[in-house]
Amino acid sequence: MNNIxxxxxxxxxxxxxxxxxxxxxxxxxxxRALSSEPGDLQNLSASDDTRIMARxxxxxxxxxxxxHAGTTMxxxxxxxxxxxxxxxxxxxxxxxxxxxxxxxxxxxQLGANIDFLEQEGCPPLRIxxxxxxxxxxxxxxxxxxxxxxxxxxxxxxxxxGLDLELSGDLVSVTYLDMTLALMKESGVEGHRDGARIxxxxxxxxxxxxxxxxxxxxxxYWFEVAALRPGSRIILPHLKEHSLQGDSVLPRLFAPLGVxxxxxxxxxxxxxxxxxxxxxxxxxFTSCPDLAQTLAATLCGLGVPFRLTGTxxxxxxETDRIAALQxxxxxxxxxxxxxxxxxxxxWEGRRTEPERDPLMETYHDHRMALALAPMxxxxxxxxxxxxxxxxxxxxxxxxxxxxxxFGVEEAPDVLS
Numbered sequence: 001m002n003n004i005x006x007x008x009x010x011x012x013x014x015x016x017x018x019x020x021x022x023x024x025x026x027x028x029x030x031x032r033a034l035s036s037e038p039g040d041l042q043n044l045s046a047s048d049d050t051r052i053m054a055r056x057x058x059x060x061x062x063x064x065x066x067x068h069a070g071t072t073m074x075x076x077x078x079x080x081x082x083x084x085x086x087x088x089x090x091x092x093x094x095x096x097x098x099x100x101x102x103x104x105x106x107x108x109q110l111g112a113n114i115d116f117l118e119q120e121g122c123p124p125l126r127i128x129x130x131x132x133x134x135x136x137x138x139x140x141x142x143x144x145x146x147x148x149x150x151x152x153x154x155x156x157x158x159x160x161g162l163d164l165e166l167s168g169d170l171v172s173v174t175y176l177d178m179t180l181a182l183m184k185e186s187g188v189e190g191h192r193d194g195a196r197i198x199x200x201x202x203x204x205x206x207x208x209x210x211x212x213x214x215x216x217x218x219x220y221w222f223e224v225a226a227l228r229p230g231s232r233i234i235l236p237h238l239k240e241h242s243l244q245g246d247s248v249l250p251r252l253f254a255p256l257g258v259x260x261x262x263x264x265x266x267x268x269x270x271x272x273x274x275x276x277x278x279x280x281x282x283x284f285t286s287c288p289d290l291a292q293t294l295a296a297t298l299c300g301l302g303v304p305f306r307l308t309g310t311x312x313x314x315x316x317e318t319d320r321i322a323a324l325q326x327x328x329x330x331x332x333x334x335x336x337x338x339x340x341x342x343x344x345x346w347e348g349r350r351t352e353p354e355r356d357p358l359m360e361t362y363h364d365h366r367m368a369l370a371l372a373p374m375x376x377x378x379x380x381x382x383x384x385x386x387x388x389x390x391x392x393x394x395x396x397x398x399x400x401x402x403x404x405f406g407v408e409e410a411p412d413v414l415s
Contacts, residue, residue, distance in 0.1 A: 001409060003386035003397060005375040008404035011230030011271075016399050018217040018235055021244060022392050023071070025050045025211050027179055030075050030153050031186045032206050033057045034082075039186070039206030043237075045214070048391040063088040068317060068363060068391060070098060071146055073123060077103055078150035081112040082157045083129040088117070090124035094363060097122060099315060102140055103147040109137045110158065134158035134201065141166030141195060144312060148197070149179040155199030156188045166195040171312055174245025174286045181243050185209065213237035215246035217393050218267070219293040220369050222249050224403070225271040226256040227300050227376040233403070236266040245287045252282065252294065256301060276303050285309030292370040295324050295344060299333040300377040304348040314341040317391075318362035327371060330357040331378065358382045365391035372400065382410070 025045040030053075032039040044050055049069040056064045056076060064080075064087060066072040073091055077100060080087045090096070101121030104114050113128040134155075141148060148166065155162035170176075176197070180190050187205035191198045218235050225231045239247070240262045250260035257274035260267060280303050284291045291310050298305045313320035321344055325335045328346075332353035336345050359381060361367040365388045375381040386409075389396040397407045 001385070001387040002411070003372075003383045004380065004406075004408040004410050005372050005383060005400065006380045006406035006408075007375045008228070008406075010404075011228055011232075012224060012403050013232050014403035015234040015236070016221060016403065017237070018221070018399075019047060019214045019393050019395070020045045020211040020237070021214040022047045022049050022216075023175065023178065023244065024182065026053050026071050026075060027149065027153065027182050028186075028206065028209055028211065029053050029057060030079055031182060031204050033079060034153065034157060035186070035204035035206050037205055040208040041206075042208070042210040044211055045392075046394055048394075062086065063090065066091040066095065068092050068095060070095065070317065073098075074100065074103060074144070074146040075150050075153070077114070077125060077127065078107060078154045080127045080129050081107045081110075081114065082132050082154045085129055087127045087129065088124055089127060092363075094317065095123055099143070100125070100147075102143050103150060106137055106139045106147070106151055107132070110135070132158055134160035134162055136163040136165065138165045138167060140168050141170040142168035142311075143171070144315075145170075145172035145175040148176055152176070152179050152190060152197060152199055153183065155190065156183075156202040156204065159201060161201040162197075162199040164197040164199070166197070169285075170195060171285050171309070172245065172288060178243040178245070182209075212239045212242060212244075214392070215242060215244045215249060216289045219246065219249055219290055220373060220393075220396070221269060222253045222258055223293050223297045223370065223373045224376065225258045225269045226253055226297050227373055229257060229271050229273040231269070231271045233269040234266050235269065238262075238267040240267075246290055248287055249290070252290070255280070256297065256303070276301055279303070280305040282307055283309040288312050289366065291344065292320060292324060292366050295335070295346070296328065296370045296374055299328050299331065299346060300374055302348075304346055306343055306345040308343045310337075310344050311341045313344070317364040318367070320364065320366070323360070323362050323364065323367055327359050327367065330354045330359065331374065353378075356380065356382065358384055361385045361388050363388055365389050365393065369393060369396060372396075375405065
C-alpha cells in the first residue's frame with residue numbers, strides 16, 4: 001500500500017487516541033509468561049510487535065518467526081533460554097542482519113546452549129533451553145538496552161539471581177529503569193546503581209496492569225503541531241510522570257512553539273508562531289526513537305541541528321541515519337553524520353528538492369510516521385509501503401484523516 005498525504009488548509013483541531021505503549025506491553029507480556037500466575041493485562045498495544053509477541057508466547061511450535069519485531073526477538077531469546085525444550089527463533093531478512101551476538105554471549109556465560117544457524121552473531125538461533133545458572137556477568141551496555149532488559153527480566157528465574165555489570169557508555173537508560181519499575185510492580189524488586197544491576201531470585205506476581213499511552217506515538221502529533229502553528233491537539237491517556245523515556249517530548253518541543261498541558265487525564269498541545277532557536281542540539285541516548293521525528297521537524301522548520309546519542313540508529317529496522325539522509329535529501333535537506341552514527345546534523349545547507357517526492361520507508365514504521373507530517377511543508381508527500389506503520393501505530397492514517405489531512409491510497413506501482 002502506498003499513500004498520498006496532503007496537508008490541511010488550516011490549523012488542526014483534533015482529539016487523537018494514540019496507541020498504548022508497545023514497550024510496556026511487550027515487557028508485561030514477558031513478565032506474565034515468566035510468572036506462574038496469569039495476571040490481568042489491560043489496554044495492550046495493538047501494534048504488530050505486541051501481537052507477534054503474544055502470538056508466539058501462546059503457540060506450541062518448534063520454530064518461531066518474529067518477522068520484523070526486534071524487541072520480540074531479543075526478549076524471546078532470553079525467555080526461551082530459561083524454558084526447557086528446543087526452539088528455533090527466526091525472522092525477516094532484515095532481522096537476519098540485525099546483531100544479537102552480545103545477548104547470546106551473555107546468555108552463554110549463564111550456561112545457555114544457543115547456536116547461530118546462518119550468519120554468526122545474527123538470527124536465526126537454535127536455543128536448547130533450561131539449566132541456566134545465576135551469578136555475575138559483564139556485558140557491553142552501549143549496544144542495546146533491549147539486550148539488558150531481556151536479561152533483567154529472566155533474572156528472577158536464575159538460581160541466586162543475576163548481578164549484571166555493564167561496560168561502556170550506557171544507552172537508553174530510561175528503558176532499563178522502565179523494566180525495573182515494571183518488575184517491581186510485578187513482585188520482584190531489582191536495583192540499578194550506575195552501571196551495576198542486581199536482580200534477586202524470586203517469583204513474579206503480575207496482578208492487574210493497565211498499559212499507558214505511547215509517548216513515541218505522541219511524537220508525531222508534536223511534529224504536526226510544530227509544523228502547523230495555531231493547532232490544538234488533545235491526546236488522552238498519556239501520563240505526565242511516565243515510565244517512558246520519550247516523555248521528554250514537552251521539553252524538546254517547547255522551544256519549537258509547542259505548549260504542553262496536562263488536564264483531565266489528557267495532554268493538550270497548543271502551538272503558536274514563535275521565535276525559533278538559531279540552532280538545536282540534543283543528546284538522544286535515552287530516547288533514540290525520537291530522533292527521526294525531531295530531524296524531520298527541525299528540517300521542516302528550517303532550524304539547523306546536531307543530534308547526538310544516535311549510534312543505535314544504525315542497527316534498527318533499517319539504518320535510520322542513512323535512511324533520513326536519503327529521504328530528507330529528496331526534500332532538499334543535506335544531512336551529515338559519521339560512519340559510527342554518533343551524530344546526525346543539518347547545518348542549514350539546502351539543495352534543489354525533488355518535485356512531488358516519493359518517500360521510501362525501508363520497512364521501517366518510524367520512517368513513514370515521521371515523514372508523513374512533512375506534507376505540512378511540501379503540501380503533498382507520497383509514502384511507499386505505508387502499511388508498515390502497523391508495527392507500532394496501526395491507526396495512524398485514519399488518525400491523520402480525522403485531524404484533517406488528506407490520505408489517499410495509491411496503487412503499488414506508484415513511482
